[in-house]
Amino acid sequence: MAQEEQSGRSIFTDLDDGSTNEQVDKWQRTARLWKETLIEQWKMLTDELSVKLSLFVVAAFVLIAIFAPLIAPYPPLQRQYQGDAGILIEKWADPSLLGADNGYLLGTTAEGFDIFSQLVYGTRAALMVGLIAAVFTAGIGTLVGLVAGYYGGKVDDALMRVVDFLYGMPLLPTVIVLVAVLGPNLWNIILALIILQWRSTARVIRSQALSLRERPFVKAAEVAGASDWHIISRHLAPNVLPMTFLYGSFGIAWAILAEAGVSFIGLGDPNTVSWGTMLQASRAYSALQFGAWWWFVPPGICIGLLVISGFLIGRGYEEITNPKLQ
Amino acid sequence: MANEVLLEVENLKKHFKVNQGWIASLMQSVSGDGPDYVHAVDGVSFELRKGETLGLAGESGCGKTTTGMSLVKLHDPTAGDIVYNDKKLSEANDAEIAEFRQNAQMIFQDPFESLNPRMTVYDTVAEPLRIHDIRNETARVQRALEFAELLPAEQYFDQYPHELSGGQRQRVAIARALVLDPDFIVADEPVSMLDVSLRAGVLSLLDRMTDEFGLSVVYISHDLSLLRHMCDRLAIMYMGKIVEKGPTDQIIENPQHPYTQALINAVPVPDPDVGRERVELRGEVGDVVEIPSGCRFKSRCPDYIGDVCDQVVPPLEQKTDAGVDQDIACHLYESAEGYDPYAELASMRDGDAAATDSGDDASAPADD
Numbered sequence: 001m002a003q004e005e006q007s008g009r010s011i012f013t014d015l016d017d018g019s020t021n022e023q024v025d026k027w028q029r030t031a032r033l034w035k036e037t038l039i040e041q042w043k044m045l046t047d048e049l050s051v052k053l054s055l056f057v058v059a060a061f062v063l064i065a066i067f068a069p070l071i072a073p074y075p076p077l078q079r080q081y082q083g084d085a086g087i088l089i090e091k092w093a094d095p096s097l098l099g100a101d102n103g104y105l106l107g108t109t110a111e112g113f114d115i116f117s118q119l120v121y122g123t124r125a126a127l128m129v130g131l132i133a134a135v136f137t138a139g140i141g142t143l144v145g146l147v148a149g150y151y152g153g154k155v156d157d158a159l160m161r162v163v164d165f166l167y168g169m170p171l172l173p174t175v176i177v178l179v180a181v182l183g184p185n186l187w188n189i190i191l192a193l194i195i196l197q198w199r200s201t202a203r204v205i206r207s208q209a210l211s212l213r214e215r216p217f218v219k220a221a222e223v224a225g226a227s228d229w230h231i232i233s234r235h236l237a238p239n240v241l242p243m244t245f246l247y248g249s250f251g252i253a254w255a256i257l258a259e260a261g262v263s264f265i266g267l268g269d270p271n272t273v274s275w276g277t278m279l280q281a282s283r284a285y286s287a288l289q290f291g292a293w294w295w296f297v298p299p300g301i302c303i304g305l306l307v308i309s310g311f312l313i314g315r316g317y318e319e320i321t322n323p324k325l326q
Numbered sequence: 327m328a329n330e331v332l333l334e335v336e337n338l339k340k341h342f343k344v345n346q347g348w349i350a351s352l353m354q355s356v357s358g359d360g361p362d363y364v365h366a367v368d369g370v371s372f373e374l375r376k377g378e379t380l381g382l383a384g385e386s387g388c389g390k391t392t393t394g395m396s397l398v399k400l401h402d403p404t405a406g407d408i409v410y411n412d413k414k415l416s417e418a419n420d421a422e423i424a425e426f427r428q429n430a431q432m433i434f435q436d437p438f439e440s441l442n443p444r445m446t447v448y449d450t451v452a453e454p455l456r457i458h459d460i461r462n463e464t465a466r467v468q469r470a471l472e473f474a475e476l477l478p479a480e481q482y483f484d485q486y487p488h489e490l491s492g493g494q495r496q497r498v499a500i501a502r503a504l505v506l507d508p509d510f511i512v513a514d515e516p517v518s519m520l521d522v523s524l525r526a527g528v529l530s531l532l533d534r535m536t537d538e539f540g541l542s543v544v545y546i547s548h549d550l551s552l553l554r555h556m557c558d559r560l561a562i563m564y565m566g567k568i569v570e571k572g573p574t575d576q577i578i579e580n581p582q583h584p585y586t587q588a589l590i591n592a593v594p595v596p597d598p599d600v601g602r603e604r605v606e607l608r609g610e611v612g613d614v615v616e617i618p619s620g621c622r623f624k625s626r627c628p629d630y631i632g633d634v635c636d637q638v639v640p641p642l643e644q645k646t647d648a649g650v651d652q653d654i655a656c657h658l659y660e661s662a663e664g665y666d667p668y669a670e671l672a673s674m675r676d677g678d679a680a681a682t683d684s685g686d687d688a689s690a691p692a693d694d
């Protein structure tokens with residue numbers, strides 16, 4: 001109808017019936033959009049020295065966690081015995097680092113476990129809790145925030161009501177209660193952290209989405225007939241990505257701290273060694289009174305290093321996302 | 327062909343709920359009052375003909391952008407309808423909406439906000455083609471960029487918005503609007519945020535667009551001197567209503583409505599705070615939440631003629647002594663359609679509250 005009459009005047013007239021296969025190109029371009037966004041973020045992030053150092057620390061811990069069985073001389077929960085007879089447990093051994101001639105780099109615990117091996121394996125627990133909790137909190141928070149912010153109205157009200165409810169609960173006490181109810185194991189700690197942590201990401205991403213959806217480039221996509229999912233994934237998500245990463249890296253730090261806290265008061269996973277359970281055991285056996293500082297100082301330092309790294313990376317992101325801070 | 331109607335707007339209304347705190351809403355629900363509404367667009371009717379450029383003018387806040395956004399279905403109307411292809415958009419099915427989406431595009435005011443900072447020029451322009459699954463993407467994108475005078479087009483493919491000037495960005499936005507080969511485009515102050523030196527170039531591009539594409543354009547601006555050059559017809563808006571519409575020459579040279587006269591006499595003065603020009607008129611724009619009775623312009627009108635202005639809403643209609651195509655909403659002129667506002671006023675005086683309702687546009691459908 002109207003189309004035919006006008007097509008004579010269209011500048012595209014001679015292009016209409018060619019059909020090359022450009023599907024592949026389309027996917028390549030979407031992939032590139034994401035790749036370039038990520039590379040750009042990465043470059044901005046690694047501009048800062050403190051961020052570089054932090055990333056280096058995290059990378060070192062990741063390597064230790066991956067190669068733990070090669071680095072640690074013993075399994076973390078294998079009793080060490082004096083001599084070959086296997087009768088007397090080698091407990092409270094001094095660290096060979098301080099000159100003792102026993103091959104236990106950081107000595108042994110009151111139960112006869114090799115502290116160095118425990119420290120190495122503890123990296124796994126810390127990173128697992130930190131990374132899994134962070135990925136899920138940032139992921140869920142971003143998705144919820146985008147949906148709430150983009151759709152607004154009732155969807156927004158409902159989702160934000162849930163967030164408000166979660167905000168009413170203090171982090172550590174609630175995680176402790178949840179773990180006490182669900183049972184002390186690493187997965188329940190992670191689950192409890194995820195349940196409580198996505199709230200802050202969701203709230204921030206929502207407010208960003210609220211302002212993004214009013215921007216003309218989103219309106220232009222709507223005018224062109226883009227679906228809601230298209231707009232959320234192509235126009236909103238890439239523009240809130242720095243915020244997601246920011247909350248993700250803070251999330252790592254919080255999760256590691258919380259796991260240590262929960263384990264320290266005795267609700268840690270008894271079958272897994274984490275830095276928190278190491279601290280808890282050292283306290284239970286009064287390592288401080290015996291002067292065995294090599295039992296609790298190393299895990300404390302490791303927790304501190306990883307947590308500080310997480311916060312520094314987050315700070316770096318804060319400066320990217322909010323240039324006024326600089 | 328010249329007078330074929332492409333789009334018909336029928337008594338379009340768009341009201342926004344006033345954003346208020348929950349305490350205020352609680353008070354209202356207790357006291358039984360409904361929430362307040364901004365009457366951004368409050369009953370406008372016009373038609374857009376094939377190949378014409380229609381200008382929408384008026385002071386800031388009179389509802390131009392809201393009208394334009396409703397035309398491309400960025401807003402669902404509160405009341406009224408838009409007829410496209412003999413089909414009311416409110417009754418259209420998904421396929422018809424998709425067809426409409428392909429044929430209705432918009433160019434926005436702010437070139438720095440209208441492109442996604444994370445997308446290259448190519449992806450931005452190709453996006454509408456992908457949404458509608460149209461083949462020959464690269465060739466079309468190239469053609470559209472060339473039309474928008476971004477040459478050589480390939481050189482712009484991989485650039486990001488931050489690498490472009492304001493004028494170039496607006497050209498990319500124009501290419502994006504054109505790439506689907508639409509029937510009409512709403513251009514909302516497309517040059518008001520550009521450097522003065524860049525305006526002429528973009529304007530001549532918009533001009534070519536109507537000439538070579540046979541496009542219909544709704545051109546929104548507060549700048550009458552600009553609209554005068556661009557448009558075939560003009561509609562002047564005030565507080566969400568059209569007060570006068572007709573052929574551009576007639577309106578500019580022989581304005582009838584006191585508001586149009588004031589607008590034309592007012593010289594646009596540069597306003598450094600806002601970064602664009604504003605029209606200054608005597609007095610304040612009326613309250614768009616609590617709409618006054620009668621004529622909305624009454625508090626600022628130099629020709630106010632008493633109770634009839636105060637009580638009776640002047641309908642937009644033909645007047646006996648104005649040009650044929652010129653419609654005016656003012657009691658100063660005698661209706662060519664036989665409408666008598668004084669009879670209305672008299673019936674309101676002896677009648678009760680019920681009569682007040684009929685004072686609204688006679689053609690208005692029931693309003694909730």
Ligand SMILES: Nc1ncnc2c1ncn2[C@@H]1O[C@H](COP(=O)(O)OP(=O)(O)OP(=O)(O)O)[C@@H](O)[C@H]1O
Nearest residue numbers: 342364366385386387388389390391392393548614
């Ligand atoms: N999404 C919205 N929610 C609430 N109120 C709105 C919304 N959009 C516009 N308004 C209000 O509606 C009225 C008309 O706004 P609109 O943007 O259409 O005016 P305009 O004529 O385009 O003005 P300008 O020349 O400043 O662009 C204003 O009072 C504005 O505050």
Ligand code: SF4
Nearest residue numbers: 621624627635656657
């Ligand atoms: S109707 Fe009355 S108040 Fe309104 S513009 Fe005309 S003369 Fe002025």
Ligand SMILES: [Mg+2]
Nearest residue numbers: 390391392514
């Ligand atoms: Mg506007």
